[in-house]
Amino acid sequence: MSATVVTVSLLTRDSNESAIPQSRPEDSLKQISDECTLAASYFDIGDGGRTITLQGKGETSPGLPWSQIECILDATRMPDSIRGRFGNTRAMDGMQTADWDKFSASWNYHPRSGVNLVIAIR
Template identity: 45%
Template sequence: MSIPEVPPHQPRNGQPGHGNPDDTPEQQTQLGNVDAVPTGQDAPWHGGPSTAPPKGSRKPTLFGAIGLVIGLLLGVIGTLSVNGIVQAASAASAAEAEANKPKPLAEAVNKCNLSSQTISAKLGDDGHTLSLDGKGKEDLNGLAWIDIECALEAVNVPDYVREQMGSTRALDGTQRESWDNFSAAWSYHPDSGMNVVLRFTDV
């Protein structure tokens, strides 16, 4: 079996081969121009699309992040402002409701002109208690019985309670009674007189 002889060079696409002695100088020059790899600015890009972001592409991203932060801050400030307004309104409403609550004991002091008797007529517990210190043999600065009766009538103390107060003796000790939203505790001694503590409970 005979082996066919392979030619020393196969031309590409009908072009003269490299180093073919049969090629003319013009053909070899043309072949050299085709196979030459351009470099520098004349070299074409064969590396595929670039993964590096173009110049200036980070600015929109930075501006977007700054805008997001500013938006969050404005949202927080707005929420705090709304909460502050709601709390202020609630506090004002509570203060108004407290101011509009009935204060019958303070009204009794004003009605009976006892506001000047700061020692013998004392309001306490934000107007919820009234202490009345009556006049006795050893307590000449106390309230007269007529002043105590005026305060009792101003808060609508029932007749039976007032009768119990009028009949209380020294040996009876402290007596207590309650009605509606009021309660009373009192005691009597000839030396210290009648001492009454009235208490009002909010409705």
């Protein structure tokens, strides 16, 4: 007798109509990055898919557009309270950190070089 395994992924749409996973406890950040179609030059997956490092576009530096960074934030369900801190980070604020659900993040920002963001599964 053989067994059949069926995997179902529930998706919703955000205001930008991008697909956002509803439940993904076993998914790695690599799978999330694939769904967000990130430009390969501006992100790196480490620690066996448990860490993602993102380089956002700045005034004088290439990087990921905001829409792709926002896709990662949506997929990891970063809370609004942390998104507010993330979006209001200034160059003089230095490195910032936050934890939510199963994730830990650190980031900094400069207008010329853009945002540098590391998200890890805790």
